[in-house]
Amino acid sequence: xxTEETHGNGSASAEVAARVERRWATIAVIIxxxxxxxxxxxxxxxxxxxxxxxxxxxxxxxxxSGEFVESNLGSVLEAxxxxxxxxxxxxxxxxxxxxxxxxxTPITLRATSADVVHGILIQGTNINTMLVPGYISEQLMxxxxxxxxxxxxxxxxxxxxxxxxGKVKVIDKIEFxxxxxxxxxxxxxxx
Amino acid sequence: MLVNRKLILAxxxxxxxxxxxxxxxxxxxxxxxxxxxxxxxxxxxxxxSLTAHGTVMGYVFPTLVAMGFGYAISESALEQRLVGVRWAxxxxxxxxxxxxxxxxxxxxGRASVxxxxxxxxxxxxxxxxxxxxxxVGSWIWVALMSINLRVWRKAHPGAPVPLAMFANVAxxxxxxxxxxxxxxxxxxxxxxxAAGLKAxxxxxLARVFFSWTLHAIVYFWLMPTYIAYxxxxxxxxxxxxxxxxxxxxxxxLFLVVAMPIGMHHTFAxxxxxxxxxxxxxxxxxxxxxxxxxxxxxxxxxxxxxxxLRGGRGMFGWIRTLPWDNPMMLALAFSFVMLGFxxxxxxxxxxxxxxxxxxxxxxxxxxxxLIFGGAxxxxxxxxxxxxxxxxxxxxxxxxxxxxxxxxxxxxxMIVTTFPWHWVGILGMPRRMAYFDFGxxxxxxxxxxxxxxxxxxxILLASGILFLVILARGMRAPQAEAGPYRFALxxxxxxxxxxxxxxxxxxxxxxxxxxxxxxGYPILTLAMTEGTSVPAVYVGAQ
Ligand SMILES: [Cu+2]
Numbered sequence: 001x002x003t004e005e006t007h008g009n010g011s012a013s014a015e016v017a018a019r020v021e022r023r024w025a026t027i028a029v030i031i032x033x034x035x036x037x038x039x040x041x042x043x044x045x046x047x048x049x050x051x052x053x054x055x056x057x058x059x060x061x062x063x064x065s066g067e068f069v070e071s072n073l074g075s076v077l078e079a080x081x082x083x084x085x086x087x088x089x090x091x092x093x094x095x096x097x098x099x100x101x102x103x104x105t106p107i108t109l110r111a112t113s114a115d116v117v118h119g120i121l122i123q124g125t126n127i128n129t130m131l132v133p134g135y136i137s138e139q140l141m142x143x144x145x146x147x148x149x150x151x152x153x154x155x156x157x158x159x160x161x162x163x164x165x166g167k168v169k170v171i172d173k174i175e176f177x178x179x180x181x182x183x184x185x186x187x188x189x190x191x
Numbered sequence: 192m193l194v195n196r197k198l199i200l201a202x203x204x205x206x207x208x209x210x211x212x213x214x215x216x217x218x219x220x221x222x223x224x225x226x227x228x229x230x231x232x233x234x235x236x237x238x239x240s241l242t243a244h245g246t247v248m249g250y251v252f253p254t255l256v257a258m259g260f261g262y263a264i265s266e267s268a269l270e271q272r273l274v275g276v277r278w279a280x281x282x283x284x285x286x287x288x289x290x291x292x293x294x295x296x297x298x299x300g301r302a303s304v305x306x307x308x309x310x311x312x313x314x315x316x317x318x319x320x321x322x323x324x325x326x327v328g329s330w331i332w333v334a335l336m337s338i339n340l341r342v343w344r345k346a347h348p349g350a351p352v353p354l355a356m357f358a359n360v361a362x363x364x365x366x367x368x369x370x371x372x373x374x375x376x377x378x379x380x381x382x383x384x385a386a387g388l389k390a391x392x393x394x395x396l397a398r399v400f401f402s403w404t405l406h407a408i409v410y411f412w413l414m415p416t417y418i419a420y421x422x423x424x425x426x427x428x429x430x431x432x433x434x435x436x437x438x439x440x441x442x443x444l445f446l447v448v449a450m451p452i453g454m455h456h457t458f459a460x461x462x463x464x465x466x467x468x469x470x471x472x473x474x475x476x477x478x479x480x481x482x483x484x485x486x487x488x489x490x491x492x493x494x495x496x497x498x499l500r501g502g503r504g505m506f507g508w509i510r511t512l513p514w515d516n517p518m519m520l521a522l523a524f525s526f527v528m529l530g531f532x533x534x535x536x537x538x539x540x541x542x543x544x545x546x547x548x549x550x551x552x553x554x555x556x557x558x559x560l561i562f563g564g565a566x567x568x569x570x571x572x573x574x575x576x577x578x579x580x581x582x583x584x585x586x587x588x589x590x591x592x593x594x595x596x597x598x599x600x601x602x603m604i605v606t607t608f609p610w611h612w613v614g615i616l617g618m619p620r621r622m623a624y625f626d627f628g629x630x631x632x633x634x635x636x637x638x639x640x641x642x643x644x645x646x647x648i649l650l651a652s653g654i655l656f657l658v659i660l661a662r663g664m665r666a667p668q669a670e671a672g673p674y675r676f677a678l679x680x681x682x683x684x685x686x687x688x689x690x691x692x693x694x695x696x697x698x699x700x701x702x703x704x705x706x707x708x709g710y711p712i713l714t715l716a717m718t719e720g721t722s723v724p725a726v727y728v729g730a731q
Binding site: 024025028029031032038039049091115123137150156161162 | 238303311312394395398437457458459462463464465468472476477479483484487488491537541543547550551616618619620621624625629631680681718720721722723724726728
């Protein structure tokens with residue numbers, strides 16, 4: 001930009017202004033299109049997309065029957081070698097409070113809330129989902145390292161919210177398989 | 192020509208008084224959750240405080256600023272006495288009554304639902320009714336802005352609407368439609384339950400309604416700031432607006448694309464499918480456009496001022512800017528915070544990146560940087576600029592004003608940067624305290640301490656701001672002359688009808704909202720069995 005355009009005679013400087021503006025507007029649009037393309041690429045290429053289906057569940061009955069009864073909560077080794085984790089959040093804890101999973105294995109987390117809105121966040125990962133009563137949240141996950149992770153409730157769920165911290169224990173694959181032999185639901189509560 | 196100075200002053204004083212209270216609460220909250228103040232034995236007090244802080248800062252404070260500023264713009268830009276003064280006072284008193292009505296249950300611990308409500312948590316019904324009154328009061332202002340412009344148009348057929356008023360009315364329409372989402376949630380879902388007429392509520396649907404309001408409300412908060420960028424700053428530093436039409440296009444874009452983007456707040460929620468999340472994500476990208484255009488136009492406008500002062504060279508002109516002018520300082524700080532906050536916003540925009548920071552302290556850092564930082568610092572600047580015209584007295588101590596702005600900028604950086612950092616580490620937000628004795632959390636203690644210190648710097652700045660305004664009320668009298676807005680380099684003699692009226696854009700805004708929200712809301716509303724029992728806050 002030069003000084004002429006600020007005091008130049010009417011139409012000539014207006015033309016300069018319009019041209020500079022057009023150029024900037026084009027750059028701005030390109031930036032935005034690039035961002036959208038990057039998001040689409042990451043979504044398609046890495047398959048990190050939000051859950052596609054909306055599933056519902058009646059929270060007043062989850063303790064009595066269906067997928068989220070107490071005996072079905074925890075981690076289970078599926079026939080294809082994948083792992084499914086089922087959990088619920090309620091004021092002010094997760095069940096199970098400690099989730100145990102094998103390292104380097106495709107895991108599906110299925111979770112819901114028994115009362116108000118909660119959230120599951122596993123620190124040091126990008127595993128992060130809301131638990132809304134009446135709806136089932138599904139999240140795919142996979143851990144590259146063994147170790148212990150903190151899993152706080154990230155959504156305000158009334159006065160005890162700050163005390164709602166779960167744990168995730170990522171263990172060796174063989175160790176997990178050994179524990180899962182009986183086909184039961186695993187957790188690390190009390191360990 | 193500011194005739195109704197008392198009306199405008201009443202709005203600003205009430206806005207800044209409640210701001211002072213909420214700011215104090217905010218500083219206290221940061222102190223007690225930091226490792227330096229872990230003596231709080233009752234975390235419940237923290238959530239009362241958090242609810243009050245959010246409700247005031249989110250609804251009452253920016254609404255009053257927009258209203259007061261809107262009345263000032265209407266009178267001075269249109270050079271016409273405000274039509275409907277009695278209604279304006281009615282709106283003001285509705286906000287006063289609503290605020291008092293809402294704050295009592297909050298103080299009693301019967302409405303600790305934060306300003307985002309969180310059904311099926313249900314607080315005392317008077318809290319929600321208070322919020323509704325605040326919104327209704329502000330809708331009177333929306334109607335008045337529209338009516339005043341109409342009266343002016345009738346007297347000036349075909350003339351270009353002054354930019355400040357064009358933007359002001361766009362902001363008013365945006366707000367009117369933005370607030371509908373939360374209004375529907377309150378009136379159809381929450382209030383019947385809070386009043387005891389119903390016992391169940393669809394929490395997922397409520398979250399979708401709220402997301403309708405929750406993002407676009409930020410652009411309503413932003414409007415006074417953007418109006419100040421375009422129509423005050425260039426005049427105050429002796430420059431010109433680079434382009435009148437670019438400004439109009441920016442405000443129109445806000446009006447159209449700020450609305451259908453709120454579902455990016457529900458990326459991690461189970462009740463909205465991936466398709467609508469992607470659409471809202473794309474619209475969120477689009478709404479970066481008016482800000483990018485604004486950054487360009489304002490930088491060019493500032494450059495004009497610098498070159499008029501003899502600035503030369505590619506970047507040499509920056510030195511010749513009037514840096515001792517508080518308006519220049521406020522603009523620079525605002526842009527820096529907008530830059531960092533905006534970059535953070537682009538990260539939140541996409542599902543893939545959002546997953547790592549959703550609902551962490553990062554988000555708190557992000558919106559404090561945008562709202563508390565970039566936006567509020569311009570609210571200060573607006574007040575400083577308007578005060579002499581409202582009081583008939585001069586604000587003399589420019590050094591004190593500069594100190595106040597510096598403190599706010601430093602305080603905001605010291606507060607929000609550590610928040611971003613601990614957010615990346617996975618620190619959740621809205622927590623009354625942390626167990627810093629836990630070895631996994633201990634490394635975050637230092638960052639949280641910095642944030643608390645930042646909070647007190649902000650508090651000091653806020654107090655200084657109130658002191659400067661209060662002193663301005665008692666300064667020696669000096670007539671400030673008529674209140675003026677910046678002129679464009681090419682002040683338009685005529686403006687194309689699309690850039691001079693709002694009807695088309697309001698229609699587009701409504702149509703886009705209906706297409707982007709209508710289907711998800713309808714399907715959720717028709718899904719059976721998703722209503723869950725209400726959980727009453729503070730009930731035994
Ligand atoms: Cu919780």
